Amino acid sequence: MTKLPLEGVRVVEMTVVAAGPFGTMLLADLGAEVIRVESVHHFPPATRGWMPRPPQFLVPTTGATFGGTGGLQTYVDHWAGDRPWDRWCLFNALNRNKLSCCIDLTRPQGIDVFKRLIKTSDVFFESNAAATVEKLGITYDVLKEVKQDIIYLSMPGLGCSGPHKYCTVFGAQLQALASHTWLTRYPDLDYTTTQSLLFHCDFASGATAAFAILCALRYRNRTGKGQFIDLAQIETVIPHLGEAIMDYTMNSRVQEPIGNRHPSMAPHGVYRCYGEDRWVTLSVSSEEEWQGLCRALGNPSWCKEERFSTMAGRLENQDELDRYIEEWTCRHDHYDVMYILQKEGVPAGPVLDDRDAYHDAQLQCRGFFEVVSHREAGTHRYPGMLWKMGKTPLSIRKPPPCLGEHNDHVFKDVIGMSDDEIAELEKEQIIGGDEYLVESIF
Amino acid sequence: MPEQALSDVKVLDLTRYIAGPYCTKLLADFGADVIKVERPGEGDPARRVGPFFQDDPHAEKSGLFLHLNTNKKGITLNLKSATGKKILKELVSNADILVESFSPRVMPSLGLDYQTLGAINPKLVMVSISNFGQSGPYRDFKASEIVEYAMGGEMYSTGIADREPLKLGGNVVQYQAGTVAAVATMGALYAAELQGSGQHADISIMETQAGGGDRRIFYLLGYACAGAITTRWPPPREAVRMVILPQGVYPCKDGFINTLSLPQWWPRYLEAMEMPELKDEPRFQNIFSMEAGLEFDALWYSWLADHTKDELFEKFLKVNIASAPLNSPEDVVNNRHLKARGFFAEIDHPETGKVAYPGAPFKMTETPWQARHPAPLLGQHNEEIYGKLLGYAREDLVKLRESGVI
Numbered sequence: 001m002t003k004l005p006l007e008g009v010r011v012v013e014m015t016v017v018a019a020g021p022f023g024t025m026l027l028a029d030l031g032a033e034v035i036r037v038e039s040v041h042h043f044p045p046a047t048r049g050w051m052p053r054p055p056q057f058l059v060p061t062t063g064a065t066f067g068g069t070g071g072l073q074t075y076v077d078h079w080a081g082d083r084p085w086d087r088w089c090l091f092n093a094l095n096r097n098k099l100s101c102c103i104d105l106t107r108p109q110g111i112d113v114f115k116r117l118i119k120t121s122d123v124f125f126e127s128n129a130a131a132t133v134e135k136l137g138i139t140y141d142v143l144k145e146v147k148q149d150i151i152y153l154s155m156p157g158l159g160c161s162g163p164h165k166y167c168t169v170f171g172a173q174l175q176a177l178a179s180h181t182w183l184t185r186y187p188d189l190d191y192t193t194t195q196s197l198l199f200h201c202d203f204a205s206g207a208t209a210a211f212a213i214l215c216a217l218r219y220r221n222r223t224g225k226g227q228f229i230d231l232a233q234i235e236t237v238i239p240h241l242g243e244a245i246m247d248y249t250m251n252s253r254v255q256e257p258i259g260n261r262h263p264s265m266a267p268h269g270v271y272r273c274y275g276e277d278r279w280v281t282l283s284v285s286s287e288e289e290w291q292g293l294c295r296a297l298g299n300p301s302w303c304k305e306e307r308f309s310t311m312a313g314r315l316e317n318q319d320e321l322d323r324y325i326e327e328w329t330c331r332h333d334h335y336d337v338m339y340i341l342q343k344e345g346v347p348a349g350p351v352l353d354d355r356d357a358y359h360d361a362q363l364q365c366r367g368f369f370e371v372v373s374h375r376e377a378g379t380h381r382y383p384g385m386l387w388k389m390g391k392t393p394l395s396i397r398k399p400p401p402c403l404g405e406h407n408d409h410v411f412k413d414v415i416g417m418s419d420d421e422i423a424e425l426e427k428e429q430i431i432g433g434d435e436y437l438v439e440s441i442f
Numbered sequence: 443m444p445e446q447a448l449s450d451v452k453v454l455d456l457t458r459y460i461a462g463p464y465c466t467k468l469l470a471d472f473g474a475d476v477i478k479v480e481r482p483g484e485g486d487p488a489r490r491v492g493p494f495f496q497d498d499p500h501a502e503k504s505g506l507f508l509h510l511n512t513n514k515k516g517i518t519l520n521l522k523s524a525t526g527k528k529i530l531k532e533l534v535s536n537a538d539i540l541v542e543s544f545s546p547r548v549m550p551s552l553g554l555d556y557q558t559l560g561a562i563n564p565k566l567v568m569v570s571i572s573n574f575g576q577s578g579p580y581r582d583f584k585a586s587e588i589v590e591y592a593m594g595g596e597m598y599s600t601g602i603a604d605r606e607p608l609k610l611g612g613n614v615v616q617y618q619a620g621t622v623a624a625v626a627t628m629g630a631l632y633a634a635e636l637q638g639s640g641q642h643a644d645i646s647i648m649e650t651q652a653g654g655g656d657r658r659i660f661y662l663l664g665y666a667c668a669g670a671i672t673t674r675w676p677p678p679r680e681a682v683r684m685v686i687l688p689q690g691v692y693p694c695k696d697g698f699i700n701t702l703s704l705p706q707w708w709p710r711y712l713e714a715m716e717m718p719e720l721k722d723e724p725r726f727q728n729i730f731s732m733e734a735g736l737e738f739d740a741l742w743y744s745w746l747a748d749h750t751k752d753e754l755f756e757k758f759l760k761v762n763i764a765s766a767p768l769n770s771p772e773d774v775v776n777n778r779h780l781k782a783r784g785f786f787a788e789i790d791h792p793e794t795g796k797v798a799y800p801g802a803p804f805k806m807t808e809t810p811w812q813a814r815h816p817a818p819l820l821g822q823h824n825e826e827i828y829g830k831l832l833g834y835a836r837e838d839l840v841k842l843r844e845s846g847v848i
Binding site for chain 1: 447450468491505506510556575578584586587591594597605606614621623628639645662663665667668690691759762768772775785800803
């Protein structure tokens, strides 16, 4: 095959933070031409940084800064530079293979340019708070008049209808609303001491949104009809918690968090290994795996104790069981434990920190990381494709776009505006630009 | 009933447990004709995983299985027998998509690798979902939810400093892999329909986490670009306070509330608390000071203690602060916003009667999500598929059943 799956499909997107960008990234990876519409007059927080020009004291120097949230804040080389918005790792991780142009949608001439862009496009994809597209006057009803078969996806946290439609939420709030925070906790500590910055929901909703677009595109190819897709991010994560929800709807049981344990497997958990903050996970789901574990540990005498001989017994006595296992694991390297246990058919794997994962043999061998050169961020190995395709291999074809990097291409080649028209609108700062005109609040 | 987006798509589903079935559930719920192929006698091992309806461990009463297999048809087939393989190949010639989630050695060892099946049906999209992918040194390793999260995901930075890393609740890593696999499947189907050729997609659960699990993709880039290793952090209250503002989970009258704030939101908190005068107090002028943070905490905690989590959520909603009650699964099922959106769907099943299930993950105006039928009983559609679709006579089916093929 000569073409990527979505080659020829144009997606215009206005996404913020992580969920929306991840969704359009998957479409861009599949070959769609994804054009981000941004604005030099408006800085959406947590998208290209937390603020346009952070003071250096707010730029973390290690991943442990800000109580370990460093990974959410990291700039290339811990240096924000002249164009911080082009050097923020969270943005650069989620926006490869896309283009960026700047249009001020708060002015009528900006809306006019935007509509001309929509006219040439297949999909409009946005992840702003529900009020945003209403305020800007670019709702589905409006864009449908511009492009009759447009596929329009909105993905606010709580969707486009319902009493809490206008609620402001990030991933961490959606996790709490959906009961995922409830289910993720050390059983012996209360919620205030368990970290709350989990964002599974962003990735669940991004991937689900990409799936929704593919369904709608295929239907449009078949029937010529576009449509509106109302995606509430919370409703993409609740199905991921189906067992807990069904336990309540079937049995009126409210599941409580069980930490690293499992309702029907023992041993099951995380065990300390040799070295500082080194851990391994393992789980035993059958008699066969239990025998494998005993062999791997050299059949110590405790393995033969009556109380550990059945799954029920192991579940009942797992505190003691875990202590025995940890006495063994803490003398070994976390990767070594994986190799020793896997050889005997026991599911086991080290807890990989970012450095371990970056150098991991499996990811290396499968060519997961790809070298990307970026005008403002330099050359690095980026996390790559989420799957492999035999005949249409996917890859990082373009680095994440700098703000407004593709202004010329979009206005001239895509929309077909004249040089004069572009110059005039640029002069009034309605289109174009590559740096934020809004100041940090500090 | 309205048309569905995938109502002309035929899927052969050889998946088990969670990741694969969630992928094919998404296809089935949006209209695809999914035939789930299970092992005679035992079926999908998820049938033996709880929670069970009324706690009765019965193969047709697993909540996990019922949830993951809505809208699919079920047949039984022994893929190890020669006749079983022959029948599978007949089904392949009728299918657009085949999804499987065996360990990578299984399909080739059965003689059912992509080369063989693609030769039977060149437009076939074959999707393989496995723990570590179809190649590489870990190819044959075993894994489970916690192992996948430890290796692919961000378990290392989940939890708090001085404690062990913490697994995310539930089986979300596998569900996420299934969701990503559905994107890959649709991408390959799109290409097959426009370019006339199917292909094999290889999905490694580890890579769905490393490339798109909770936080890991940007933490990995943070390491690549700045050497940053993100660790578990101290409990929020003990962490050094950079700003006055609340961050994290706090106790209130009847539970807990979560909030994540931006520096510019400081006046909004004062508005929500109905204490606008604090804005001018000298002790609250430097919002980056730890002392100011501790002083504010005293007021903040006592105010929270007077309100329920739902009251607080409504108050924050009014002033546009990001917050959320820490809901239990019960709260989710009874949530008034989700009710107003009609999220939960009642599905009738012969063994459980009507039960509420999580419903549409998104609403499409032209081609909506539908609960057409419940998860299949083991072998429920044998006669329909083998008889009507493949044209086997009743006597043939009896023979196949007696010889353990179906």
